[in-house]
Amino acid sequence: MLHKIETAYNSGKEEHSKEIIREAVENYGRIAVACSFGKDSMATVLLAREVHPEIPVFSIMTVFKPEETFEYLVKMNELLNLNVTVYMVARDVPPVLKENGIEVRLLPAGRFEKDCSELEMVYGKRIYEVAPDRCCELLKVEPAKEAVKNFDAWVCGLRNTEGRTRKDYKEIEFRGLVKVNPILNWTEEEVWKYLEAKGVELHPWYNLVFPDGRRVRSLGCEPCTVPVYGWQEEREGRWNGTSKCGGECGIHTRRLK
Numbered sequence: 001m002l003h004k005i006e007t008a009y010n011s012g013k014e015e016h017s018k019e020i021i022r023e024a025v026e027n028y029g030r031i032a033v034a035c036s037f038g039k040d041s042m043a044t045v046l047l048a049r050e051v052h053p054e055i056p057v058f059s060i061m062t063v064f065k066p067e068e069t070f071e072y073l074v075k076m077n078e079l080l081n082l083n084v085t086v087y088m089v090a091r092d093v094p095p096v097l098k099e100n101g102i103e104v105r106l107l108p109a110g111r112f113e114k115d116c117s118e119l120e121m122v123y124g125k126r127i128y129e130v131a132p133d134r135c136c137e138l139l140k141v142e143p144a145k146e147a148v149k150n151f152d153a154w155v156c157g158l159r160n161t162e163g164r165t166r167k168d169y170k171e172i173e174f175r176g177l178v179k180v181n182p183i184l185n186w187t188e189e190e191v192w193k194y195l196e197a198k199g200v201e202l203h204p205w206y207n208l209v210f211p212d213g214r215r216v217r218s219l220g221c222e223p224c225t226v227p228v229y230g231w232q233e234e235r236e237g238r239w240n241g242t243s244k245c246g247g248e249c250g251i252h253t254r255r256l257k
């Protein structure tokens, strides 16, 4: 069975991805891999760790991530010996991260809290409902800038077929900070098969099947993630019901350095 699975994903692509990472590691001494603990991140981290077992791993977490994501982070960190560093705008470290000794760099939450209360006062709604771009800017883009400030390059799990905003990315991008996208040409199916072949447990949200057949295929913060049908693009389940639907948080569209 395992043999069958191993031949089901594209091992040629795997080798190509590793070659991209290998070259990047040779070219940029100060390089790290980003991990959101979604499926694409997990595949990317595995590939990067096979090429460079000591490559630093960082993760941008938010106060709106589901509890299951924190639990999965802890589990994968231990199983894969990731030694992850989490960056997060929050007053306190989430208990499960604290209890398990995860390294968390907390960033000041004052500006975020001020925006949240002002928006709630004016609109009676949460920041992610009325101003998702601002919410992502404060909770994701700003911590990402902090996370990469001592690196020259970072490795990400972007893929061209994930959604409308990801079709034009390149394997290597030069925008101040070099971005390396080793699984850019992988299909969703190839990612699932690769993780299965490697015996990596999935985030539990991926195993949920809703009564109408929809599944979570792209994982983000809890209020901004909904399941989608098989015929939809993966990222159509992100920021559903807002003008940002299927879009980007800004980490990959804004200059981080």
Ligand code: SF4
Pocket: 062, 064, 127, 128, 131, 132, 133, 135, 136, 137, 139, 140, 220, 221, 222, 223, 224, 249
């Ligand atoms: S994904 Fe949603 S909750 Fe998370 S930072 Fe962006 S807008 Fe806020």
